[in-house]
Amino acid sequence: MLNSFSLEGKTVLVTGATSGIGKQTAIDLSAAGAKLIITGRDETRLTETRAALQGKGHTHFIADLLDFDTFGSLAEGLPSLDGIVHSAGVTGHLPVKFISQADISGIMQINYMAPVLLTAALLKKKKINAKASIIFMSSVTTKYPYYGGALYGSSKAAIEAYSRVLALELAGKGIRSNCISPSFVRTPMVDDAGKTISNEVLEKFEKMMPLGFGEPSDVSHAILYLLSDASKWVTGSNMMLGGG
């Protein structure tokens, strides 16, 4: 591997590491030399991810990222970070006329408020090193709408707008902020979507993508790049991973 793609010496926090993209990302980042701090809600699956990490010195902790009040003490207990991957998130499919206040707050709390408030807590506790890289998970949905995707797409559009401002405000310290916007990636999130979207519609979506649905490693490799020094000139961007 070219040295500029190595993550040796970097400490990276990955949320949502119990499943899908976050899990694969943690595994691949450890293989690239990073020291990982991983979190999720499900203890069994978090322990499985931890066991799959390469190298030494990793840590894991259980946290519900809707417990915003705990973010100050959570940040206090963390070491200084060279990278953050905000992968925890939920999806939701609802036609616009059925959207309620509870639906809006449900999706915005985990997809928008949690990463924003966690980043603020880490900045206040001075836990984000100069030249660190922060990555938020958005979605192609913000550019390519689908029926029922209003809330999910809105939550991701909000995090994209936030990430661009964060990039501006932290540029003085060389800290970078970027989004990754995948299309459909085969994870438990997409399996769950199969409960509310018919297989017929999912197949139609896949046929629209020249390279078909993605795998978690298609996203984790892009995350690896954005965390590495190879991307040191990239900030405020949104990388679309749409399979063509």
Ligand SMILES: NC(=O)c1ccc[n+]([C@@H]2O[C@H](COP(=O)([O-])OP(=O)(O)OC[C@H]3O[C@@H](n4cnc5c(N)ncnc54)[C@H](OP(=O)(O)O)[C@@H]3O)[C@@H](O)[C@H]2O)c1
């Ligand atoms: N898969 C796709 O097609 C796709 C496409 C575009 C964007 N994305 C985005 O990529 C990210 C990862 O998606 P994925 O497909 O990997 O999803 P996933 O397999 O369903 O995993 C979601 C992760 O989020 C965590 N999480 C959810 N609510 C949480 C909470 N309140 N507190 C702490 N952790 C919480 C889950 O933890 P537990 O399981 O431990 O509860 C799990 O680790 C999401 O932000 C998603 O919106 C995914």
